[in-house]
Amino acid sequence: MKKIVLTGLVVLGLFVSAHAEDGAALYKKCAGCHGPSGEKAALGASKIIKDMSHADFVAALNGYKDGSYGGAKKGIMKGQVTALNEAQIEALATHITK
Numbered sequence: 205m206k207k208i209v210l211t212g213l214v215v216l217g218l219f220v221s222a223h224a225e226d227g228a229a230l231y232k233k234c235a236g237c238h239g240p241s242g243e244k245a246a247l248g249a250s251k252i253i254k255d256m257s258h259a260d261f262v263a264a265l266n267g268y269k270d271g272s273y274g275g276a277k278k279g280i281m282k283g284q285v286t287a288l289n290e291a292q293i294e295a296l297a298t299h300i301t302k
């Protein structure tokens with residue numbers, strides 16, 4: 205019984221945090237390189253991130269986190285994404301991609 209209650213609380217916690225993340229606020233630190241709406245090629249090297257699909261955007265950020273994705277400048281992105289959790293990455297994707 206105790207276990208069920210705890211699991212319920214964890215699920216509720218995830219749900220609440222997923223909905224509390226503010227993609228627009230999180231994106232502020234990205235705008236300098238990617239443009240206010242993700243319309244620029246960051247440092248002349250990245251894709252136009254607003255044109256990426258939601259899934260590709262999430263996969264790219266997770267890939268930078270675990271080192272499995274990226275080009276010559278991926279080190280820059282690793283520093284940007286290491287502190288982001290799953291809910292924050294989802295919120296960013298929802299904010300920037302179509």
Ligand code: HEC
Pocket residue numbers: 230231233234235236237238246247249250251252253261264265273274275276277278280281284285296
């Ligand atoms: C200091 C400049 C800079 C900042 C700040 C920055 N990025 Fe990037 N971003 C880049 C560069 C450069 C690349 C291409 C890296 C590579 O070689 O893979 C990139 C790549 C990406 C990609 C993958 C695009 C592709 O070409 O495959 C995504 C998605 C992305 N950034 C999202 C973000 C988000 C979201 C943030 C904020 C949390 C952010 N970036 C902050 C410079 C930046």
